[in-house]
Amino acid sequence: DQDITKLAGIYGYQSLCDSLYSLYSKIEDILADEMVPEAYKKSVGENFNGKQSAKKLIEALTALVEDRENITKKNSQGRVKLDNLNNALPRIIEGLNGDRPDYFECRTYFTRLSIAKDKICLMRNCTNLMGEMDTAISNSAAIDQIKNWLKLLRFVYQTVQAAKQKHNLMTFDDLEMRAVALMRNNPMICKKYADKFTHIMVDEFQDTNERQRQLLYMLCGGSPTELKGKKLFIVGDSKQSIYRFRGAEVQVFADVCKDITNNGLYVPMDTNFRSLDYVLDVVNGTFGPLMENSAERGMTFEALKANVVHNPEEYEKKHHKHRQEELLLAPKKPEFIQIMWPKGQDGKRKAEAVAIVKKMQEVNRELQEKNGYTKSYYGEMAILLRTMTDAGDIINTLQEQGIAYEMENKNFYELQEVLDIINLFKVLLSKNNELELAGILRSPYFGLDDTTLTKLFLINREKKLWDNLLAMDIALAEEQAALAQHARHVLVELKEAVTSLGPIEVWETLWQKLHPDYVLSCQPRGEIKLANLNILRNSCAEYCLAKGASLAQWLEYVAELRENGGEEKGTLPTDDNAVKIYSIHKSKGLEFSVVFVAQLDKKYNADKTSVRYLPKFGLGIRNQLEDGTLEDTGILRELKDANNLLEQDERVRQMY
Numbered sequence: 001d002q003d004i005t006k007l008a009g010i011y012g013y014q015s016l017c018d019s020l021y022s023l024y025s026k027i028e029d030i031l032a033d034e035m036v037p038e039a040y041k042k043s044v045g046e047n048f049n050g051k052q053s054a055k056k057l058i059e060a061l062t063a064l065v066e067d068r069e070n071i072t073k074k075n076s077q078g079r080v081k082l083d084n085l086n087n088a089l090p091r092i093i094e095g096l097n098g099d100r101p102d103y104f105e106c107r108t109y110f111t112r113l114s115i116a117k118d119k120i121c122l123m124r125n126c127t128n129l130m131g132e133m134d135t136a137i138s139n140s141a142a143i144d145q146i147k148n149w150l151k152l153l154r155f156v157y158q159t160v161q162a163a164k165q166k167h168n169l170m171t172f173d174d175l176e177m178r179a180v181a182l183m184r185n186n187p188m189i190c191k192k193y194a195d196k197f198t199h200i201m202v203d204e205f206q207d208t209n210e211r212q213r214q215l216l217y218m219l220c221g222g223s224p225t226e227l228k229g230k231k232l233f234i235v236g237d238s239k240q241s242i243y244r245f246r247g248a249e250v251q252v253f254a255d256v257c258k259d260i261t262n263n264g265l266y267v268p269m270d271t272n273f274r275s276l277d278y279v280l281d282v283v284n285g286t287f288g289p290l291m292e293n294s295a296e297r298g299m300t301f302e303a304l305k306a307n308v309v310h311n312p313e314e315y316e317k318k319h320h321k322h323r324q325e326e327l328l329l330a331p332k333k334p335e336f337i338q339i340m341w342p343k344g345q346d347g348k349r350k351a352e353a354v355a356i357v358k359k360m361q362e363v364n365r366e367l368q369e370k371n372g373y374t375k376s377y378y379g380e381m382a383i384l385l386r387t388m389t390d391a392g393d394i395i396n397t398l399q400e401q402g403i404a405y406e407m408e409n410k411n412f413y414e415l416q417e418v419l420d421i422i423n424l425f426k427v428l429l430s431k432n433n434e435l436e437l438a439g440i441l442r443s444p445y446f447g448l449d450d451t452t453l454t455k456l457f458l459i460n461r462e463k464k465l466w467d468n469l470l471a472m473d474i475a476l477a478e479e480q481a482a483l484a485q486h487a488r489h490v491l492v493e494l495k496e497a498v499t500s501l502g503p504i505e506v507w508e509t510l511w512q513k514l515h516p517d518y519v520l521s522c523q524p525r526g527e528i529k530l531a532n533l534n535i536l537r538n539s540c541a542e543y544c545l546a547k548g549a550s551l552a553q554w555l556e557y558v559a560e561l562r563e564n565g566g567e568e569k570g571t572l573p574t575d576d577n578a579v580k581i582y583s584i585h586k587s588k589g590l591e592f593s594v595v596f597v598a599q600l601d602k603k604y605n606a607d608k609t610s611v612r613y614l615p616k617f618g619l620g621i622r623n624q625l626e627d628g629t630l631e632d633t634g635i636l637r638e639l640k641d642a643n644n645l646l647e648q649d650e651r652v653r654q655m656y
Contacts, residue, residue, distance in 0.1 A: 003148040004155065010145075010624045011610055019611045020156060025173050025247070026613050027157045031150070039618040039635055040139045040146055053136075054096040057129040061106060064122045065089060071119035078114045085109040106130070135634025142623040142633045149611070149621060176211040183218040190218050197231065205236035205256065207248040210615070213256060227259040234260070238300050239291065242585060244650045251298035270302050274591060277306040282334045287656050294649045349390075349599070353397040356383065356596050360579065361401070363594055375577070378403055382580040382592040386654070390599055391581055399524055404578035406525075413561060417520060417529040418536050420445070421510070422558060427491070428498040429552055431466035438465065444523065445514050446487040452480045490514065503544040503551045507537050584654050597655070604647070612639045 008016050023030065030036060064071075065086040072078035085092075085106065092106045107130060115123055164170065170178070183190040197219055202208070214224040221228025234256060241250040257266060272280055284303040291301035339355050341348045360381055367377040385391055388407065398405045412418060420443045423436035431437075441448045441456075448456075455476065459468040469488055476484060490513045497509040511517075520529045543554050580592065610622045610630065620636025632640070 001151070001155070004152045007145075007148050007152055010630070011622070015610060019609070020152070022609065023153065023611060023613060024156075024160075025171075027153050028173075028177060029615065030153055030613050030619055031157060033615070033618065035616075036619045037143075037146055037150065040143045040633075053129060053133050057106075057126065057133070058093050058096055060122070060126045060129055061085070061089060061092065064126055067119065067122065071115040071122065076114075077112075081109050081113055135637070138623050138631060138633045139635055142621055142635075145621060145623060146619065149619065176209075176215070180211055180214050180218075180224065183215065184224060187222070190222050194219050194222055199233065200231050201233045201235070203235045205234040206238050206241035206250060206253045207236075207243050207246075208252055209247045209249050210252055213252050227256070227263070230264055232256075232260065232264075238298060239287070239653055239656050240588070242588070242650060242654050244646065249298075250649070250653075254298035254300065257300075268302055270304055271307050272304040273307045275304075275306065278333045280304050280306050283656065287652065290652050291656075294645075294652070297646060297649055299649060299653075349393040350397070352598060353393040356394065356598060357397045357401055357403065359596070360403070360594075376404075377577075378579045379577045380593040381596070382582060382587065382590070382594070383596045383598055384582055384584050384587050385598055386584060386602065388581075388583050390602070394581065394598065398579060404525070405581055406528075406578040407581050412532070412535070413558060415529075415532055417532055421533065421536060422555070424494070424510075425498075425551060425555055427466070428495050429555070431464050434465045437469075441469075441487055444519050445516075446490075447483050448480060448487065452476055452484060456484075498551060503549075503554065504541050506551060507540065600655075604651070607640045607644060609640075612636060612643060614639050614642060617642055 011019065065082055068079060068082035068086065072082060088105065088109075095105065106126075110123065110127055110130075113123060164174070183193070200216065200219060202216065216232065217227050218224050220231045234253075236253050238250050238253050241248055241253065244250075260266065275283075280303075288301050288303060291299050337355055337359060339348075339352055341351055360378065363381070364377050367380075368374060383394060385394075391407070395405065413422070420440060423433070424440045424445075426433045427437045427440060438453055438457075440446065441453060442450075455474050456468050456472070457465055459471060459474055463471075469484070469491070472484060472488065494506075494510060494513060497506050501509065516533055517530055520526045520533065523529060540551075540554050543549060543557060544551070547553070549557070582590070584597075611620065613619045617639050618635055620639035621633055622630040622636060623633050625631055
């Protein structure tokens with residue numbers, strides 16, 4: 001389609017694909033939203049008169065330059081800019097009085113313009129008028145483009161729906177949408193299920209979305225918009241809504257609470273049984289002011305009170321009741337560790353990691369002295385991060401100090417020690433798995449470096465990496481040459497074993513050739529990694545014996561588990577004396593005696609998306625200017641501002 005091809009030319013193929021992926025779960029809502037195309041027309045037609053705005057801007061610019069001697073100092077940068085603006089004003093006025101008002105030149109004079117505080121309203125009047133014109137002009141230019149976007153979204157939706165129908169597939173979004181549509185369009189079915197339930201209780205209601213609300217309302221009384229009857233009982237806390245990235249809408253929780261209180265009862269649960277008053281005083285004092293500013297976006301803040309007010313003697317009695325070991329430190333007030341670091345200088349995260357580990361060591365010594373023990377108390381401590389990708393410096397510092405640590409559990413089949421062996425089996429079954437072969441050659445079992453791998457790939461680009469490894473007609477550094485020869489020898493023997501032996505015998509051969517008990521024991525947390533590998537080995541044996549399956553069939557089963565986020569049975573071994581490192585999301589509901597919340601100063605990336613959708617706002621896109629560059633439309637800027645506020649609210653709740 002020519003219009004769709006035009007979009008690819010404007011945004012670039014990959015950027016367009018990324019944008020479509022980000023919108024996919026919302027496509028049905030976007031196509032049903034009548035405001036999407038109308039929003040652009042409305043912003044231009046109702047709120048903007050080009051000639052009138054141009055006239056106002058000319059008046060504002062004239063007032064600004066005429067008063068320039070009073071609002072800027074002589075020879076200052078501000079005076080120079082306003083003098084230049086005054087000289088250019090006739091040309092700017094001519095552009096503004098044209099058929100299509102052109103104000104872009106005058107924008108350049110307002111970059112970092114500094115004027116007297118009591119006259120700043122003159123400058124803001126100009127910038128506000130330019131902002132209005134900018135919004136209207138960009139939205140006007142996007143009217144045709146938004147039609148192309150809707151055409152593309154409709155094409156993608158129809159294509160994907162046809163493919164899902166052909167293969168009998170449904171996504172979780174489909175299940176929600178189809179359930180709501182079924183109840184909406186079939187009153188008898190809706191009544192049948194509404195009559196079936198006399199009471200409906202939903203826990204963690206702050207993590208629900210609008211579709212789920214509609215479904216619940218129809219189960220309660222048949223209407224998707226009005227809560228009828230007295231069936232619904234919900235439990236939740238808007239302050240704990242931290243799954244917006246999964247589609248949770250805290251505003252839904254606020255709206256349902258309001259509907260319930262119109263005809264029911266709201267019961268606040270403000271007593272905290274998990275934290276003492278020392279912690280809650282800080283939490284209430286910090287987050288009360290932050291969250292009160294978010295009330296219009298669905299947030300409510302209620303201060304919590306402790307079930308036990310801190311009393312050392314009372315605390316010792318209660319603590320001993322629940323613990324079979326000696327008392328830990330009496331509760332302390334939360335401590336803010338401030339690290340002064342030169343702006344822009346590298347090493348900030350390392351300095352923070354060193355400070356955290358130093359404090360951990362102090363607390364550990366204090367506990368040991370109090371309880372007369374030499375044992376480690378690091379198992380009582382946790383470090384919380386916004387994302388686990390930020391853990392590198394902390395892990396390295398813990399390793400340098402010889403302190404054991406544990407990361408939050410990944411899917412068992414995503415653990416590196418497990419993946420290495422899965423990749424090895426894939427390679428032994430097919431030499432076409434080149435990325436897997438590269439991964440296993442770089443693993444601790446063979447230790448080839450990136451330079452060697454690159455050379456192996458380039459021996460003969462028309463052949464597979466496996467064939468190049470066997471030929472290996474290249475000069476390598478002595479150590480790498482020996483490692484490559486060893487890898488070739490072992491892989492050939494293992495491939496022969498896979499061809500002629502059953503799965504259990506293949507594992508025995510692998511153990512003899514790779515010596516994982518030795519290789520893994522030399523690594524940090526080697527004991528746990530070896531235990532994980534034994535779990536994998538036993539799982540393979542059990543599956544193959546129970547199903548009469550081959551190694552290839554077991555790998556297919558594992559691939560299915562990995563795709564669906566499946567987990568291996570049993571609990572992975574843990575170290576009771578290890579510091580626990582968790583993301584904030586994964587730590588929800590857990591308890592630790594000593595907690596470090598790290599990287600509070602970390603900034604978030606600016607929103608650079610080319611397209612974004614929010615209900616009640618519409619679909620915001622970037623528009624191509626005459627010079628080919630892309631610029632946010634006024635609607636996209638409004639959407640980003642609204643989304644940034646919602647993201648900021650979420651970050652506050654995350655920290656709470």
